[in-house]
Amino acid sequence: MTAALATPVLPPLQIGPHTVESPVVLAPMAGITNRAFRRLCREYGREGLAAGGASGATSLYVSEMITSRALVERTPETMRLIQHDPEESPRSIQLYGVDPATVAAAVRLLVSEDRADHVDLNFGCPVPKVTRKGGGAALPWKRDLFEAIVTSAVREASPYAVPVTVKMRVGIDDGHHTYLDAGRIAERAGVAAVALHGRTAAQAYSGQADWSAVARLKEAVTGIPVLGNGDIWSAEDALEMVRQTGCDGVVVGRGCLGRPWLFADLAAAFAGATARAEPTLGEVTGVLRRHAEYLVEFYDDELKGCRDIRKHIAWYLKGFPAGSTVRNQLALVDSLEALDTLLATMDPSAPWPGDAAEGQRGRAGSPRVVALPEGWLESRELSDSARAVVAQAELSVSGG
Secondary structure: OOOOOOOOOOOOEEEOOEEEOOOEEEOOOOOOOOHHHHHHHHHHHHHHHHHOOOOOEOOEEEEEEEEHHHHHOOOHHHHHHOOOOOOOOOOEEEEEOOOHHHHHHHHHHHHHOOOOOEEEEEEOOOOHHHHOOOOHHHHHHOHHHHHHHHHHHHHHHHHHOOOEEEEEEOEEEOOEEOHHHHHHHHHHHOOOEEEEEOOOOOOOOOOOOOHHHHHHHHHHOOOOOEEEEOOOOOHHHHHHHHHHHOOOEEEEOHHHOOOOOHHHHHHHHHHOOOOOOOOOHHHHHHHHHHHHHHHHHHHOOHHHHHHHHHOOHHHHHOOOOOOHHHHHHHOOOOOHHHHHHHHOOOOOOOOOOHHHHOOOOOOOOOOOOOOOOOOHHHOOOOOHHHHHHHHHHHHHOOOO
């Protein structure tokens, strides 16, 4: 890393009382952003911040999506998922819910029991089992329901000085955009920031994110930070999004899969430094091994930890010369010893593969018709029948 330039690209991100030196947020990703992965990202974020000549909270590293109902019911798995490492600060938790009272109760639990310093509300999930019940990216279409949920969350969190933020998508599909209304409603309700993924629910993760929507939201919401999300695969992408949209920071999801050092690049880039991490295969396998170790510690179970690391293997090794036989064996690894044996067969001096390791990570999927409750699009307000559907949704989406 090189020394920072005199002027950072952006000022620190202010989320309520929290000053985040690098204006970057780790997006909540199911099965990914658990305590182990957040720890890795934080380590690299600190490294990049130091290279840029700054110190403090590097970025916001948000938990996996937590279901409000499961949290209120204190299911064992959910209570485990909301735990943080002692050095995590701010402690960020994302909540999903469709009922204002349940979301309020979940926020109340988090803040009154000192379990979170920041709460993010999920209105961006495009998964059919969520949208079919009116949740996730489908919910902001019902303006009154959206406002009630956000207002209730802010009301519960405010006495504890815990900021609430909102993450959302452009809308349901190209004919049903919701983001401008939702952004204005969220700002009026007192949220500390809004984040926009520049895709509709119908796009899922396919096609190209519409960064111009982030720019339009920034024009519409002027009193709080607006964060841009979508197709940030490198520090250069993040800088370009800021240049094109004027956003106050970025949210990074799939771009950091198998490359937690992206947070070092991002912290350094926003501080003005120009060098980027280009690890050798040996350095990458070292990170992979450390990730596996953290997962074993997270689960307190070696087999579970090793099963979890399997899905990360292809992301870590993208572009590197690792034969199909070794890759297939790594996808079946069941112990740290077995992992070490396989990693030892690789050439640690193999250099960073450049473009072959860059670009899209994770599944893009394909456009689809969004699954919605019957009659959902007939009105922007919640009907009695729609109210019954969302009441059932709190009971049907279980787990963490």
